[in-house]
Amino acid sequence: MLGTFNWITIVWPMVASACLVLGLIHLRIVFGDGQRAPHLFFAIAAFAVAVVSGFELTLLCTSDLARYQEVLRWAVVPIGIMVAATACFIRSFFGTGRLWLLVAGVALNLVAQAANLLSAEPVVRHAVDLKQVTSFGGAAYTVPTIINGSWERVELLSVLLVLAFMADASWQLWKKGGRRRAVVVGGGALFFLFVARGHAVLIENGLLQTPYFVSFAFLGVICAMAHELSSDVLRVAMLSRRLRESEWRSDLAARAASLGFWTLDIQKDELWASDSARALFGVSPDERISMNRFFELVHPDHRDAVKRAIENSLKGSGEYEVDYRVQLDDGRIRWISAHGRTDFDEAGKPRLFSGALADITERRQSEIELRQLRGQLAHAGRVSVMGQLAASMAHELNQPLGAILSNAEAAELFLKQDPPALNELADILADIRKDDERAGEVIRRMRALLRRQDMECVTLDVNPLVQDVFRLVSADAALRQTVVQLDLAPDLPGVEGDRIHLQQVVLNLIMNALEAMGAQSAPKRVVMVSTRRGEDGTVRLCVADSGPGISEASLPLLFDPFFTTKPNGMGMGLAICHRIIEAHAGRIRAENRAEGGALFTVTLPARAGVSSG
Amino acid sequence: MSIPAPTVYVVDDDVSFLTAVARLLRAGGYAVKLYSSADAFVKDPPPEPVGCVIVDLHMPGMDGMELQEVLARSSSPLPVIFLTGHGDIATSVHAMRKGAEDFLTKPVNREKLFEAVQRALVRNALQRAAGARDRELRALYETLTPREREVMTHVVAGRLNKQIAADIDAAERTVKAHRASIMAKLRVQSVADLVRLSQSLGL
Numbered sequence: 001m002l003g004t005f006n007w008i009t010i011v012w013p014m015v016a017s018a019c020l021v022l023g024l025i026h027l028r029i030v031f032g033d034g035q036r037a038p039h040l041f042f043a044i045a046a047f048a049v050a051v052v053s054g055f056e057l058t059l060l061c062t063s064d065l066a067r068y069q070e071v072l073r074w075a076v077v078p079i080g081i082m083v084a085a086t087a088c089f090i091r092s093f094f095g096t097g098r099l100w101l102l103v104a105g106v107a108l109n110l111v112a113q114a115a116n117l118l119s120a121e122p123v124v125r126h127a128v129d130l131k132q133v134t135s136f137g138g139a140a141y142t143v144p145t146i147i148n149g150s151w152e153r154v155e156l157l158s159v160l161l162v163l164a165f166m167a168d169a170s171w172q173l174w175k176k177g178g179r180r181r182a183v184v185v186g187g188g189a190l191f192f193l194f195v196a197r198g199h200a201v202l203i204e205n206g207l208l209q210t211p212y213f214v215s216f217a218f219l220g221v222i223c224a225m226a227h228e229l230s231s232d233v234l235r236v237a238m239l240s241r242r243l244r245e246s247e248w249r250s251d252l253a254a255r256a257a258s259l260g261f262w263t264l265d266i267q268k269d270e271l272w273a274s275d276s277a278r279a280l281f282g283v284s285p286d287e288r289i290s291m292n293r294f295f296e297l298v299h300p301d302h303r304d305a306v307k308r309a310i311e312n313s314l315k316g317s318g319e320y321e322v323d324y325r326v327q328l329d330d331g332r333i334r335w336i337s338a339h340g341r342t343d344f345d346e347a348g349k350p351r352l353f354s355g356a357l358a359d360i361t362e363r364r365q366s367e368i369e370l371r372q373l374r375g376q377l378a379h380a381g382r383v384s385v386m387g388q389l390a391a392s393m394a395h396e397l398n399q400p401l402g403a404i405l406s407n408a409e410a411a412e413l414f415l416k417q418d419p420p421a422l423n424e425l426a427d428i429l430a431d432i433r434k435d436d437e438r439a440g441e442v443i444r445r446m447r448a449l450l451r452r453q454d455m456e457c458v459t460l461d462v463n464p465l466v467q468d469v470f471r472l473v474s475a476d477a478a479l480r481q482t483v484v485q486l487d488l489a490p491d492l493p494g495v496e497g498d499r500i501h502l503q504q505v506v507l508n509l510i511m512n513a514l515e516a517m518g519a520q521s522a523p524k525r526v527v528m529v530s531t532r533r534g535e536d537g538t539v540r541l542c543v544a545d546s547g548p549g550i551s552e553a554s555l556p557l558l559f560d561p562f563f564t565t566k567p568n569g570m571g572m573g574l575a576i577c578h579r580i581i582e583a584h585a586g587r588i589r590a591e592n593r594a595e596g597g598a599l600f601t602v603t604l605p606a607r608a609g610v611s612s613g
Numbered sequence: 614m615s616i617p618a619p620t621v622y623v624v625d626d627d628v629s630f631l632t633a634v635a636r637l638l639r640a641g642g643y644a645v646k647l648y649s650s651a652d653a654f655v656k657d658p659p660p661e662p663v664g665c666v667i668v669d670l671h672m673p674g675m676d677g678m679e680l681q682e683v684l685a686r687s688s689s690p691l692p693v694i695f696l697t698g699h700g701d702i703a704t705s706v707h708a709m710r711k712g713a714e715d716f717l718t719k720p721v722n723r724e725k726l727f728e729a730v731q732r733a734l735v736r737n738a739l740q741r742a743a744g745a746r747d748r749e750l751r752a753l754y755e756t757l758t759p760r761e762r763e764v765m766t767h768v769v770a771g772r773l774n775k776q777i778a779a780d781i782d783a784a785e786r787t788v789k790a791h792r793a794s795i796m797a798k799l800r801v802q803s804v805a806d807l808v809r810l811s812q813s814l815g816l
Contacts, residue, residue: 395698402719
């Protein structure tokens with residue numbers, strides 16, 4: 001019988017092989033990536049259907065009762081697996097359905113099968129008689145007369161429970177909006193399971209004399225499941241195409257903005273970087289990059305900062321933002337701005353750490369250049385003010401130099417006397433030393449203001465700073481027959497700032513005041529420099545003069561570059577002052593005093609808790 | 614009356630420079646007196662104008678220029694040497710025009726300083742000598758009677774005795790007598806000497 005070809009011996013193996021193929025395909029997906037569980041259950045169900053199909057073919061072709069009994073007894077196993085796998089598939093694919101129904105159905109089925117296999121006689125169902133039937137096309141097959149065992153009802157109940165679970169899962173999915181899937185998969189499974197079981201019952205009770213087609217019915221279930229699963233696969237394919245397009249677009253954007261991308265898979269410890277990111281670091285596209293290699297490329301000055309930023313991001317904040325220099329292998333330096341974030345899994349553990357890199361070398365360069373330019377401008381302003389002081393500087397220097405020369409020449413004369421007037425020499429040498437130090441001090445003050453160009457912030461006291469400037473200008477003020485008065489508050493808090501730049505501001509304001517009073521008669525020429533503690537945590541510095549004041553028209557333009565009221569002024573002095581004070585987060589203001597003359601007020605934020613005493 | 618030794622008066626607000634210059638001048642053999650400001654000098658002027666003044670141009674209070682003006686108003690001004698930390702051309706020209714002996718800038722070397730001081734002292738001595746001769750002549754002139762002084766102006770103007778007699782309404786002989794008396798009192802031998810003397814007296 002088995003050796004003859006008829007539609008039965010052709011169709012059942014076809015069902016089996018179709019299921020095997022589908023099962024293999026999805027098993028491949030299981031070992032790939034993505035949502036694994038539904039594919040696994042699907043594959044198990046498909047293989048089980050293939051096996052069931054084989055069992056059915058054997059049953060159809062067997063005329064030996066004992067053999068029939070044996071096959072029928074073992075057929076329960078793949079059928080049970082098939083039903084359980086289908087139910088599990090639905091559970092994992094839908095994410096709905098009452099779990100206890102599923103567990104109860106599958107467990108009962110297991111119990112029934114175990115009982116059937118372990119007892120000496122089949123307890124679920126067994127054939128008591130076989131008869132041969134010939135169907136159309138001359139295909140002969142065996143039809144059994146079945147007697148249900150004592151456990152048959154348990155098995156039936158398990159199937160009903162599984163049916164109930166499937167109905168419940170489908171209904172819930174329907175309610176949640178997944179209607180098509182609920183109908184196709186859930187409805188299909190329900191229908192075909194119902195048909196398969198119902199049909200078997202009809203045959204076994206002798207009401208129908210057709211071949212078993214449980215596997216046929218389940219092929220329907222498998223097809224319904226495969227359809228839905230493949231629609232997922234199709235969607236994945238579509239998504240991957242879109243992803244490719246989007247990657248292509250972002251790559252385009254990245255190239256345009258010279259951005260690089262990177263992703264660190266923390267659990268796998270894999271660092272991926274786009275070609276443009278690799279180019280930024282001067283790493284070839286096929287070199288494997290590790291975190292160590294990355295840190296090696298980061299400039300030593302920035303390594304700690306970058307490490308800290310990464311740790312902060314991984315440990316909680318998620319955000320990552322840091323600028324650092326990269327030391328390329330060919331010795332070049334590149335400035336990188338990195339922005340990224342950490343993606344955490346449900347347990348709050350960091351999963352992916354990814355972000356973008358931008359080459360900001362040019363921006364940094366121009367920032368540095370701008371800062372240098374500003375420094376140079378401020379420096380030029382200082383040089384120009386110092387130029388105004390040159391005459392009095394010369395006077396101040398010539399004073400000690402003249403004394404030194406005279407002392408030295410006097411010493412020569414004393415030595416030539418007979419006997420040499422040695423007693424004078426000690427005094428002379430002491431005086432020479434003193435004057436030399438004095439000249440040195442003048443030069444130091446001058447150099448201190450002319451030397452540095454860039455800004456360097458420290459905590460400093462305003463009063464000594466004002467006194468230094470006062471010493472610098474006092475000779476000039478004397479030449480101009482102007483009195484400079486200091487009125488310094490004793491309990492000033494310190495400020496955060498650059499000494500030279502702040503001195504430049506004070507110097508500029510005093511020099512302006514001195515110049516403003518050129519036309520005034522001598523006794524009226526007074527510049528008052530005062531410092532005060534502001535109520536709002538500030539330090540105030542005022543420079544007031546007794547000159548003609550500032551015209552109303554000039555007041556709003558005073559701090560603009562190239563605005564000047566002096567015949568040969570550059571108009572940069574106050575503009576530079578303004579910029580310096582702004583850089584110190586302070587304010588500078590000009591006004592006219594009620595009693596005549598101009599008043600300039602500089603307000604600087606005080607550094608909390610520091611007092612100049 | 615004994616004439617005191619020439620003294621160099623140094624006025625500078627910079628004490629250290631003042632000491633150094635004083636030392637140098639003393640080593641060079643000069644008598645030195647120091648003032649730390651122009652006001653101090655004006656308050657306590659030298660008893661006799663014998664010597665010279667070295668003064669800083671820029672000082673608080675009265676400056677060097679003002680001191681020069683004060684000195685110039687006195688009957689026998691002391692020569693002034695300016696010594697300054699920095700001098701521009703305009704100031705030095707102004708000072709020299711006002712009669713400054715020299716205008717030196719600090720630091721100044723010994724030769725230049727001594728040379729300037731020496732020149733100033735010589736000028737002071739000459740001035741003083743000229744002043745003494747002047748005073749002597751004036752004393753002689755003081756001995757003339759009003760009539761003689763009147764006659765003298767006519768003589769110096771080159772008029773003849775006869776013309777003078779007509780002018781002052783006196784006898785020619787009387788004019789002659791006056792003339793002889795004038796020549797004797799002023800100790801001159803000729804009319805030419807008398808004319809020179811009258812010029813130096815500023816008549």
